[in-house]
Amino acid sequence: xxxxxxxxxxxxxxxxxxxxxxxxxxxxxxxxxxxxxxxxxxxxxxxxxxxxxxxxxxxxxxxxxxxxxxxxxxxxxxxxxxxxxxxxxxxxxxxxxxxxxxxxxxxxxxxxxxxxxxxxxxxxxxxxxxxxxxxxxxxxxxxxxxxxxxxxxxxxxxxxxxxxxxxxxxxxxxxxxxxxxxxxxxxxxxxxxxxxxxxxxxxxxxxxxxxxxxxxxxxxxxxxxxxxxxxxxxxxxxxxxxxxxxxx
Numbered sequence: 001x002x003x004x005x006x007x008x009x010x011x012x013x014x015x016x017x018x019x020x021x022x023x024x025x026x027x028x029x030x031x032x033x034x035x036x037x038x039x040x041x042x043x044x045x046x047x048x049x050x051x052x053x054x055x056x057x058x059x060x061x062x063x064x065x066x067x068x069x070x071x072x073x074x075x076x077x078x079x080x081x082x083x084x085x086x087x088x089x090x091x092x093x094x095x096x097x098x099x100x101x102x103x104x105x106x107x108x109x110x111x112x113x114x115x116x117x118x119x120x121x122x123x124x125x126x127x128x129x130x131x132x133x134x135x136x137x138x139x140x141x142x143x144x145x146x147x148x149x150x151x152x153x154x155x156x157x158x159x160x161x162x163x164x165x166x167x168x169x170x171x172x173x174x175x176x177x178x179x180x181x182x183x184x185x186x187x188x189x190x191x192x193x194x195x196x197x198x199x200x201x202x203x204x205x206x207x208x209x210x211x212x213x214x215x216x217x218x219x220x221x222x223x224x225x226x227x228x229x230x231x232x233x234x235x236x237x238x239x240x241x242x243x244x245x246x247x248x
Contacts, residue, residue: 146197161226
């Protein structure tokens, strides 16, 4: 049995479901749960987003057959209110960015802790969200490892979603628009990113510094938009609409 989180489900044929899971050792796994929509199915109530389950599925094919599923006692979390929409946004990021059948143990752990923190500390929702964005960008190789000596120092860096890190001398030899194609990381911001890269509690500290918190948010948005080709995710659009409605 493998531990897995339900990311998304949608109907398949008359009585079945396609279920997208996040697993620790195989990353994203797509399965078909035959008969799961029938009123007599023992899977009813289990295959719901954010549920952590113990599952068995077939080993071959892009679309696996779900053989069995049961509760994983480590994963009973109940998101509600705005945290629910944050959860859907995080799930959508995983569906967009994480490849099928590729191990992602660190991201699995980050996802688990993010759900727990959203439930236990909802007042710090934005910190939990940005931490996960940072983690998934690292997982797919877009966010550099800021513990690497290559990216430390006192010189400004330029970061591209597609091309990685460049230095000042590199930029002058390129024919790209620096403002549009790169994000400038000055030395002080670099120190902040090094802290976020290595310290769990550093996120709360940076959150209190609005100047650098806004810069971190801008960097995350810049890199995410670069991967999404500026296409807005459905969950993010819904969150924006709710926030706008609540202010009126």
